[in-house]
Amino acid sequence: MNLKFNEGLNRRYRAERNFQRMGIAAILIALTFLAFLFISIVSKGYTAFQQTYVQLDVEFDPGYFQNENLAAADYPGLVKASLRNMFPEVNDRKEKRRLYGLASNSAAFTLFDMVKENPNIIGTRQQVWVLADDDVDMLVKGHYDRDLPESDRRVKDNQVGWIDSLEENGRLKKKFNTTFFTSGDSREPEQAGIWGAARGSFYTLLLTLALSFPIGVAAAIYLEEFAPNNVWTDLIEININNLAAVPSIIFGLLGLAIFINFWGMPRSTPIVGGLVLTLMTLPTIIIAARASLKSVPPSIREAALGIGASKIQMVTHHVLPLALPGMLTGTIIGMAQALGETAPLLMIGMVAFIVDVPGSFTDPSTVLPVQIFLWADSPERAFTEKTSAAIMILLGFLILMNGAAVYLRKKFEIKW
Structure with a gap:
């Protein structure tokens, strides 16, 4: 046995x-x-956090400033003249076009900003660091294989020689890519940044938080503390639980049908995106808030009512403060979910190409996940590194938000 x-x-x-x-x-x-x-x-x-710059010796010849309007000057001509002076042996028209392609189109705007800030530089010679073209940047960073035949490379042999010459003379170097953090989207990879998408995400999430948190908490308090137990309450609870499992694209279709087509609200704006994400996150916040209210022991309620508090006083002065940490945790998780959403925002037009940085809730904008989607669909190699860099930024925000939720839960959690 x-x-x-x-x-x-x-x-x-x-x-x-x-x-x-x-x-x-x-x-x-x-x-x-x-x-x-x-x-x-x-x-x-x-590698996207660094960008290649090329140094030009720019002769601000007064001949390029025939008009008193400084914005009308031929700044691209100044850039081209500087490149020709650096490589005087280039005479062929086709080779000149390749030579001009070493500098980004933004170089002309850099010169304009310099003249606008200090018009006295007209007639002088200045050394200016300007953005290099994205193909130059990719070659310097090693993303292009120099050993491939010229026909299989975006950077031709003579351009490789000019780039090597610039590097040998100290006129080519990599700097921290501030453009990536301070600019909006662009067709040119070296000029594209995440600031416009980040601002759009900020406005969208701010409106989502301002609407979903008070509405979700109020709904949870009513259902948990005041609603009678009947068929209608059970029906509402079932639908809230079902809405939490509905695919997010359905909320995008709802927003397209109601907010844009029926109410006539502007497309591609944070105000519509915030309303759509509010509908999507409300079930999550309501469920989390109700769970927090249920975790408060009944003895707290009974003690408050026993000393003469009304039911609303019992909820607002005793139950709600004890349940608030759990509610905040659920809200942060809901906001993190909203930050990473793409499908519902695609349906309301936030997939549009937006260059300008939004300044308010009603300005056209996009958000970080949609910006990543747009860059991932671009054929240029330079957008590949920007896509991964934007994903790193988005993951960083999500980790911070989830870390904040864990911290709040650990710090304010009360074990009964």
């Missing part, structure tokens, strides 16, 4: 150890895939 008992006990212990090993193996596999994902994104995107 003891032998059979010991065999059965050992068999159960072996099964338990095998189950633990399977659990550990599953965690290790998940962490491996997660590490592979992060390494892949970082390895492709970290």
Whole structure:
């Protein structure tokens, strides 16, 4: 009898150890895939935080400033003249076009800003660092293979020679890419940035938070503390739980039908995006808020009512302050979900190409996930690194928001 008992006990212990090993193996596999994902994104995107600049000796010849209007001057001509002076041996028209392509189109705007700030530089010679073209940047960063035949490269042999000459003379170097953080979107990869999308995300999430948190908390308090137990209340609870599982694109279609087509609100604006994301996050916030209210012991309610507090006083002065940390945690998680959403915003037109940085809730804009979607669809190699870099920024925000939710839960959690 003891032998059979010991065999059965050992068999159960072996099964338990095998189950633990399977659990550990599953965690290790998940962490491996997660590490592979992060390494892949970082390895492709970290180079976007640096940008190649080329130094030009610009002769601000008064002949280029025939008009008193400084904005009408031929700034692209100044850039081209500077490049020709650096490589006087280039005479062929086709080679000149390739030579001019070493500098970004934004170089002319850089010169205009200099003259606008200090018109006295007209007639002088200045050394100016301007953005290099995205193909030059990719070659310098090693993303283009120099060993490929010229026909298979975007950068031709004579351009490679000019780039090497600039590097040898110290006229080509990489700097921190402030443009990536301070500019809006652009057709030119070296001029594209995330600031416009970041501002759009900020306005959209701000409106979402301002609407969803008070409405969600109020709905949770009513359903948990004041609503009678009847068929209608049960129906509302079932629909709230069902709405939390509805695909997000459905909310985008709802926003398109109601806010844009029926109410006539402007497309591609944070105000419409905020309303759509409010509808999407409300079920999550309501469910989290109700769970927080349920976690407050009934004795708190009974003690408050026992000393003469009204029901509304009991909720606002005793139950709500104790449940608020859990509500905040659920709200932050809901906001993190809204920050990463793309599908509902595509349906309301926030996929449009927006160059200007939005200044208010009613200005056309896009958001970070949609900006990543747009860049991922671009054929230029330079947009690949910007896509990965934008993903890194978005993941950083999501990690911060989820970390804040964990911190609030740990700091203010009360164990009864």
